[in-house]
Amino acid sequence: MSTPRHWCRLEVFADYHQFYVWDPETSGRRAPEDWSDQDVANRAKVASGVVVICPVRNMEVPVELSIWETEPQVIYNQWQHVVEAPLVTTGRIEIDESTGEPKAGFTVEPGDYTVRALYRGLDKLSEDELEGEDFYEIQIWRAQCSGLRIIRRWD
Numbered sequence: 001m002s003t004p005r006h007w008c009r010l011e012v013f014a015d016y017h018q019f020y021v022w023d024p025e026t027s028g029r030r031a032p033e034d035w036s037d038q039d040v041a042n043r044a045k046v047a048s049g050v051v052v053i054c055p056v057r058n059m060e061v062p063v064e065l066s067i068w069e070t071e072p073q074v075i076y077n078q079w080q081h082v083v084e085a086p087l088v089t090t091g092r093i094e095i096d097e098s099t100g101e102p103k104a105g106f107t108v109e110p111g112d113y114t115v116r117a118l119y120r121g122l123d124k125l126s127e128d129e130l131e132g133e134d135f136y137e138i139q140i141w142r143a144q145c146s147g148l149r150i151i152r153r154w155d
Contacts, residue, residue: 004066023089
C-alpha cells in the first residue's frame with residue numbers, strides 16, 4: 001500500500017458551511033457565490049481553481065487531508081457522502097476557511113488533480129447543531145476529472 005506525499009489533520013472553521021480546497025493563483029482566492037439548491041444538496045461546488053466543501057456544521061470541523069501520487073483506495077460504505085471534483089493547479093494547493101486564513105498549503109506538480117471529499121458522522125449532531133461527530137477526509141491525486149461527481153449521497 002502506498003503512502004501519501006503530504007498529510008495533515010486540521011480543525012477548519014466552516015463558516016457559511018464551507019471551506020475551500022484551492023490553488024490560490026488559479027482561483028484568485030475567490031469562491032463561487034452563485035449557489036443552487038442542487039449545489040447545496042451535493043455538499044460541494046466546483047469553480048475555476050477551487051473545490052468548495054460543505055460540512056453540515058457551521059463550526060470548527062475536523063478535516064484530514066492527504067495528497068497522493070495515484071488514486072488511494074477507499075471503502076465507500078464507511079462514508080455517508082462522497083464526491084469527486086476536478087482541480088487544476090499551477091503548483092500550489094491550499095485548504096482555506098471561507099472567512100479566515102489558509103490552514104495548510106502544499107507545493108505540488110502543476111496540472112490536473114482529482115479531489116475526493118468523504119463525509120461521515122453527518123447524522124451525529126447535537127440538537128443545536130453546534131457539536132457533532134462529523135468528520136471530513138480530503139484525498140487529492142494527480143488525475144484529470146471531468147466534473148463534479150456524486151459517488152454516494154446523504155440527504
